[in-house]
Amino acid sequence: MTVFVTIISGVATFVLGQILLKLLIEPVHEFRRTVADIALALIEYANIYANPGVAGEEVEKLASVNLRKLSSRLHAQMYLIPCYSLIEPVHEFRRTVADIALALIEYANIYANPGVAGEEVEKLASVNLRKLSSRLHAQMYLIPCYSFTSKVFRLPSGDKVREVASNIIGLSNGLSKSSSDLISANVQRANKIHHLLGIPPS
Incomplete structure (x- = not known):
């Protein structure tokens, strides 16, 4: 037997x-x-x-x-790859996460020193961060059954994605010189984005 x-x-x-x-x-x-x-x-x-x-x-x-x-x-x-319509959005989502990780490093000297880099540079960084926030949020909805698929592919939960998108927008708003203390708030936002997306600290 x-x-x-x-x-x-x-x-x-x-x-x-x-x-x-x-x-x-x-x-x-x-x-x-x-x-x-x-x-x-x-x-x-x-x-x-x-x-x-x-x-x-x-x-x-x-x-x-x-x-x-x-x-x-x-x-x-x-068309020969099974479930390509599912795999492709997941791949694009992960690419956006990688782009966010890159942006956090690229703009670190800007959001850690608001008002120092100059208006033109800060505006460009702000626009790019907003684009990344929009992309991440939109791509979540392109992945079918996200609450289930995110567990299968080990993606951040929907709540975490929405929180990340909100923190990126907050970061984009905190790049200009201000009377309030934006440095600590920006660093906290960046650290939270790292944590929520599982990006190793830079």
Whole structure:
């Protein structure tokens, strides 16, 4: 009986592994290979698309055909990846979190010293922070069943996302010189954003 159970479990594990390989791992690998081929093509054909009409008709036609093939491949392979409509928003959400982490480092000297960097620099930083807040908040709603999906992909809860978005807006409002003590408030907001999104302190 034990031998029979071992054989069945072994076969089941093999079958499930093959299903996972064929339905998910291989399509994702092929998709990434296409992305790499596109990156290569952008470098290879840079002198052609940057100077239209110079390389010659035959070379330009070949480049055009190859770029169209890459476009078709990328589009087709997207449909081979199961639940792509779910995975893509999660990936974009994580990219926004990474951009927020970068912004907290990039603008640290501005929000830690309000009024010192200059009006133009502070305004640009404020606009960029507001954009990040909007993106994060909007992308949460693009992820289907966020309360469940966030647990599966280990994303911050909806309440944490809303709190982060609010703190980023607060940070964007505290970059100009003021009579009140904005330094400690800004640093607290930045630390809270780090904590809520699970970003290691810079």
